[in-house]
Amino acid sequence: MPSISREEVAHLAHLARLDLAPDELDHLAGQLDQILGAVAQVTEVAADDIPPTSHALPLTNVFRADEPRPCLTPESVLAAAPAAEDGRFRVPQILGEEQ
Amino acid sequence: MTVTTALPSFDEAIATYEPVMGMEVHVELGTATKMFCGCSTTFGGEPNSQVCPVCLGLPGSLPVVNEIAVESAIRIGLALNCSIAEWCRFARKNYFYPDMPKNFQTSQYDEPIAFDGYMDVVADGVEYRIGIERAHMEEDTGKSLHVGGATGRIHGASHSLLDYNRSGIPLIEIVTKPIEVPAEVAPAVARAYVTELRELIRALGVSEARMELGQLRCDANVSLRLPGAAYGTRTETKNVNSLRSVERAVTYEIRRQASVLSSGGTIVQETRHWHEDTGETTSGRVKEEAEDYRYFPEPDLVPIAPSREWVDELRATLPEPPSVRRARLQEAWGFTDLEMRDVVNAGALSLVFDTVAAGATAGGAKKWWLGEVARVANERGVALEDAGISVADVARVEVLIGEGALNDKLARQVVEGVLAGEGTPDEVVAARGLAVVSDDSALGAAVDDAIAAQPDVADKIRAGNLGAVGALIGAIMKATKGQADAKRARELILERLQS
Numbered sequence: 001m002p003s004i005s006r007e008e009v010a011h012l013a014h015l016a017r018l019d020l021a022p023d024e025l026d027h028l029a030g031q032l033d034q035i036l037g038a039v040a041q042v043t044e045v046a047a048d049d050i051p052p053t054s055h056a057l058p059l060t061n062v063f064r065a066d067e068p069r070p071c072l073t074p075e076s077v078l079a080a081a082p083a084a085e086d087g088r089f090r091v092p093q094i095l096g097e098e099q
Numbered sequence: 100m101t102v103t104t105a106l107p108s109f110d111e112a113i114a115t116y117e118p119v120m121g122m123e124v125h126v127e128l129g130t131a132t133k134m135f136c137g138c139s140t141t142f143g144g145e146p147n148s149q150v151c152p153v154c155l156g157l158p159g160s161l162p163v164v165n166e167i168a169v170e171s172a173i174r175i176g177l178a179l180n181c182s183i184a185e186w187c188r189f190a191r192k193n194y195f196y197p198d199m200p201k202n203f204q205t206s207q208y209d210e211p212i213a214f215d216g217y218m219d220v221v222a223d224g225v226e227y228r229i230g231i232e233r234a235h236m237e238e239d240t241g242k243s244l245h246v247g248g249a250t251g252r253i254h255g256a257s258h259s260l261l262d263y264n265r266s267g268i269p270l271i272e273i274v275t276k277p278i279e280v281p282a283e284v285a286p287a288v289a290r291a292y293v294t295e296l297r298e299l300i301r302a303l304g305v306s307e308a309r310m311e312l313g314q315l316r317c318d319a320n321v322s323l324r325l326p327g328a329a330y331g332t333r334t335e336t337k338n339v340n341s342l343r344s345v346e347r348a349v350t351y352e353i354r355r356q357a358s359v360l361s362s363g364g365t366i367v368q369e370t371r372h373w374h375e376d377t378g379e380t381t382s383g384r385v386k387e388e389a390e391d392y393r394y395f396p397e398p399d400l401v402p403i404a405p406s407r408e409w410v411d412e413l414r415a416t417l418p419e420p421p422s423v424r425r426a427r428l429q430e431a432w433g434f435t436d437l438e439m440r441d442v443v444n445a446g447a448l449s450l451v452f453d454t455v456a457a458g459a460t461a462g463g464a465k466k467w468w469l470g471e472v473a474r475v476a477n478e479r480g481v482a483l484e485d486a487g488i489s490v491a492d493v494a495r496v497e498v499l500i501g502e503g504a505l506n507d508k509l510a511r512q513v514v515e516g517v518l519a520g521e522g523t524p525d526e527v528v529a530a531r532g533l534a535v536v537s538d539d540s541a542l543g544a545a546v547d548d549a550i551a552a553q554p555d556v557a558d559k560i561r562a563g564n565l566g567a568v569g570a571l572i573g574a575i576m577k578a579t580k581g582q583a584d585a586k587r588a589r590e591l592i593l594e595r596l597q598s
Contacts, residue, residue, distance in 0.1 A: 015391055017195045033349065054188060054396035059403040063166035066130050069137025074147045087146040088260035090245065091197045094253055 002033040112357030113282035119247045120278040128269045129306045134238045135162030146262035154267035156201030168269040171305040176213025179231045186404045200238035208394040210236035222287040227477040230276030241266035247541035290346040296560040297422040301362035322354040338373045348373045432461035457494035467493045475518045488517045495524045509533045535584045539593040546591045549574040560596045
């Protein structure tokens with residue numbers, strides 16, 4: 001029994017706006033299953049006395065003062081964009097949304 | 100999709116169904132910098148001039164939390180009578196849409212910083228307690244401009260343009276528990292809630308909360324059910340960006356859903372968009388389920404664990420609750436409940452307060468802000484504070500009235516002049532020659548003329564009928580083009596006819 005189904009991979013692909021062909025879905029479903037299996041091994045060594053964590057460092061409350069810092073220039077920002085127009089990032093038509 | 104069939108009236112809708120509402124309000128904090136980076140939050144900058152690797156989501160950049168934003172979130176939570184989390188984390192909300200260059204929004208999911216509170220609001224003279232589910236921290240998105248379609252809408256656009264100056268500005272999202280109030284007051288309660296929340300946010304000083312600038316944005320969830328039945332399917336109406344719209348959008352959605360349900364249809368769980376111009380909502384996207392956002396704890400930020408000392412310190416900075424402040428001011432100003440409600444609904448409480456502090460009477464301050472200024476602001480589609488007259492100007496007009504230099508009619512012209520950009524009240528008085536005529540020689544001639552022109556009225560006054568004085572004052576006003584000092588004119592009339 002794989003830990004991720006082909007349908008779930010298809011759903012994830014849709015959420016990620018990826019158009020995957022049937023053979024690509026088969027291929028990636030298998031690979032994702034292997035990755036999940038590898039990660040699942042970690043749970044086997046996690047003992048009851050080890051609390052779950054989402055961070056490698058045992059820190060809390062790392063804050064920054066509310067003081068402005070220099071920004072990038074629009075020119076340098078847009079130089080990295082695949083396309084720009086009127087000082088803005090230009091992106092392809094957005095589908096499936098009506099605002 | 101626009102509903103073309105006639106909708107039932109609101110009264111017809113609630114004769115059958117009970118509405119349940121849930122309000123989600125986003126408040127843009129007035130911090131100097133963004134939530135996770137030091138980019139300025141100043142409004143109106145050149146596009147993409149207030150961005151950096153962090154808010155652009157460039158590889159290798161790391162966010163750091165703005166301390167003032169956390170402080171503001173805790174203060175909002177406390178003011179809403181919430182519990183403050185002893186430990187909470189940020190989470191990534193994953194979605195693919197170009198308004199967030201990171202492809203996720205840093206938000207909070209199952210560990211909001213504030214939860215389980217309430218706020219009391221008054222609608223139609225009755226107090227309702229609105230439960231607060233949570234208040235959590237997140238970041239704003241960039242601004243999209245849709246090109247090539249009709250009137251800037253996404254539909255039919257050939258492409259879109261993105262400005263990320265707003266992306267990463269701190270937001271606090273405040274979510275209510277289901278609001279179940281008598282159906283007939285539901286839209287008014289929704290409006291009262293947003294109004295009260297706006298006052299609270301302003302009193303806290305964490306944001307100016309100006310809806311027309313998008314600093315306070317409201318999404319209204321509405322569902323209908325038969326009395327006693329389980330909750331119905333809800334819709335989430337977005338883009339409800341004025342207090343009046345809150346009430347109208349809720350009313351419309353109740354009517355629309357009643358229409359669908361009573362004709363045997365089912366409500367689709369979806370996002371709907373409110374259109375101020377047509378007063379309708381239209382279908383947006385079918386809402387993604389929470390699991391589709393694949394929330395997970397943000398690995399680049401460490402947890403937030405506010406100490407009890409810090410929370411107590413912040414609790415000590417809370418302002419007087421707006422309802423308490425209103426009651427105190429209402430008494431000091433001598434306003435009726437209705438007058439006070441008008442001031443609050445107009446968003447003029449602080450303006451009236453400041454104008455009184457600058458030397459005006461409360462009644463005078465209210466009269467101008469809710470009268471002439473509101474009329475012009477409404478015409479121009481701007482907020483009262485942007486209509487073109489300052490608190491000091493309104494106070495000055497009131498002082499001039501108090502000194503007898505202006506009467507009501509002239510003061511109206513002065514305010515008009517200031518609103519038209521002609522300068523300060525004193526400049527308008529000088530330029531338009533609007534000073535009240537109270538010097539006895541000029542006024543005396545007008546009084547004599549009026550008496551001569553209406554001998555029968557003069558006789559009545561001589562006989563002791565003081566009610567007739569008004570007729571002469573009216574004539575004097577007309578002759579002096581409204582510039583006569585009415586009080587002095589009355590004195591002069593009585594001197595002449597009663598000696």
